[in-house]
Amino acid sequence: MSGRIAVIGGGISGVAAAYELALQGREFVLYEASARLGGIVETVHHEGFVVECGPDSWVKEKPWARELAIELGLEDDIIASNDTARLTYLVRGNTLAAMPEGMRMMVPAKWEPLLSSPLFSWQAKLAYLREPKRAEELKAAALADGADESIADFVRRHFGDEVTDTLAAPLLAGIFGGDIAKLSARAVMAGFVKMEREQGSLISAVQSRASAPQASVFTTLKGGLQRLIDGMAAKLPAMSVRLGEAVSGIERRGAGWQVTGLSGEESFDAIIIATPPHITKKLLKPVDARMASLVEMDATSAVVVALAFTPENAQKLRIPRGFGFLEPVSGKPNGDGEPALLACTFVHQKFSHRAPAGGVLLRGFYGGEAAGAMAGLSDDQIAATAHRRLSRLLGPLPTPDFSLVRHWPLSLPQYGVGHLERMAELASLERAQQGLRLVGNAYHGVGLPELVRQGRDSARSLTR
Ligand SMILES: Cc1cc2nc3c(=O)[nH]c(=O)nc-3n(C[C@H](O)[C@H](O)[C@H](O)COP(=O)(O)OP(=O)(O)OC[C@H]3O[C@@H](n4cnc5c(N)ncnc54)[C@H](O)[C@@H]3O)c2cc1C
Incomplete structure (x- = not known):
């Protein structure tokens, strides 16, 4: 297929699609509603800490993120998790109980x-x-x-x-x-x-x-996962990237597509939709109501909260060995009335280069109802809530040197029972629509390698 292509949504899947189009020398426009590329992938560098605001790593078994990193010249930045410290705890009441070694x-x-x-x-x-x-x-x-x-x-x-x-x-x-x-x-x-x-x-x-010892499971970039996004973005012609431009509608026009953004309507020969499912559903509705209904799915929200302690401040901290803990959400109060942190990573132990030597970086994650309830709280209130819960579980914590909060509303699509059948039907309707591709975490996996693969494959399939 020849002609111009619109990519709607600049998370990792949309950026990967645009990157592939750029490599193939194709004309395209990447529309991104927010002021930055990356979507849920975002890294903040502060006082020697590398804080991941969304994903912190990818699973090693799928090669596509690693391959991309190497292609972008980031091979020396690739690092595995520190698996000598791999140990995860489960919260029982207000204590941490270690998961037995060797669990898959x-x-x-x-x-x-x-x-x-x-x-x-x-x-x-x-x-x-x-x-x-x-x-x-x-x-x-x-x-x-x-x-x-x-x-x-x-x-x-x-x-x-x-x-x-x-x-x-x-x-x-x-x-x-x-x-x-x-x-x-x-x-x-x-x-x-x-x-x-x-x-x-x-x-x-x-x-x-399991006879062979399990190699480290998680891989990441020392400088943060945002480097994957920045590396791809550097290859995109500036004129092709429209930040702050949400697409409000798409429409079939003959064999092509009309895309309505802030700057008006534009014609394309093909479109790649890489938005979260609740947005994709709205965009697809006038095109094909059945496709829109297949994209409709529950999604939960996440709130990430990081607390950083510089080496001086962390001197008296005794964080248990390991990668972090998971906290079951039982619906019962956890004893101190604080919402459960679904998970907390001891970042400085999982990826030691993400904190200065002797520093401590804790990264918690609220989900489900707790994340919804936090939508109305200030970042300081959320950080204070996490600090109270962590002090209860890990022992008294000093005031962090800095904290960081990110809200990711409706960011985790739920693959409900029957998901694969729905996706098979969606794929056949997608094939029937000339020049339309759907990519992103709603369909065939939420992990970064899979999304890189999907984004790039969608672009390749349009340029054959
Ligand atoms: C807290 C958290 C931790 C995670 N940890 C990991 C991990 O460690 N490893 C891992 O592999 N995965 C992890 N994931 C999953 C992974 O991060 C996501 O699945 C992935 O980043 C989603 O990418 P995406 O491109 O599908 O969507 P998104 O990143 O959601 O991007 C969609 C983009 O579309 C834009 N957009 C929305 N509406 C419009 C519009 N109308 N017009 C134009 N643009 C629009 C948005 O602004 C956004 O930039 C995590 C997810 C969360 C929430």
Whole structure:
């Protein structure tokens, strides 16, 4: 296809699409509603700290973010998480209990740490011990082709209520900010669903693959993930980037598209929509109401709050070894009336280069109802709320040298039960619309590597 292309939305998926178009020498316009590119990807540098306001890393198993970083000349900036310190805690009441070593999500790769862990009751340990012996029964109960169920139902079948409620729920909430009773097992846990189908027992499947020591899981850039965005943006012709220009409508005109932005209407031969699903739904409605309804999905909000302590201030701080903690949201008050932090990363221990030596950087994350309730609070109030909760869990904390708060409303789309079927239908309707591509975290994964791949592939598919 020849001609001009509009990219609507300048998060990582839209920027990746625009970057690929620029590499191919194509004429395009990138519309971004806000004053900056990157969307949820944003890094702030302050007093020697590198603070990620959104994502902090990518998972190593998917190559596309790493490949992009190398292509952008950032190879020396790529760094793995400090896995000698890999240990995650779960909040129980107001204390931190270490997750047993060797867990792959809620599945133990090793027996001894699990069985000696105080985190689970003997009933939960018994459920774990029985799971491999139930392989045939579990294989028979595995999802049929095309069928789906909630993550809660899937995990419960293998390990019972306690593991589902106290481990799987906070683990998934820490990633999706969502409710495992609604999230799709097939869309979110495809690997485990496949293991169940092939072997029945998840434990046997994980343990048969786990003989090699697990390499570090998370990869990032020393200088912050914003460098990926900046690296791509540097290749975009300035005239092609329209910051502060929200698109309010799209329309078919003959074989092409009409895009309405702040500066008026413009014609394009193709469009790539890279906006969050609630915006994409509005844009698509006049074009194809069925596509719009397929894009409609629940999304939860996130509030990220970082507290930074310089080396002098952090001298008396004793942060437990490890990457951080997850806090289950049970609906019950947590004892001090403070909202639960879904997750908190001990950033200076996970990625030690992100704080000056001896400094401490804590990064918490509110989701769900707590994030919604914080929409009306000032940044200082939110930082003070997080400070109180963290002081309760980690021991008294001094006043931070600085804090930073970011609101990401409706930023975490929830892949509900039946998601893959809906996406298959959406993809076939998309193919029927000449010169239309949908990219972003609503469709086939929320992680950065996947979004880089999608953005670039969408551009390539339009330039063939
Ligand atoms: C707190 C948090 C932590 C996360 N941590 C990780 C992590 O560690 N690793 C990981 O891989 N993933 C992580 N994720 C997920 C990942 O960050 C996101 O899925 C990803 O950044 C989304 O990119 P996107 O391009 O789909 O959308 P967005 O980043 O949401 O970008 C969409 C863009 O569209 C623009 N826009 C909206 N409306 C319009 C309009 N009408 N016209 C023009 N532009 C418009 C917006 O301003 C925005 O810039 C995290 C997400 C959150 C919220």
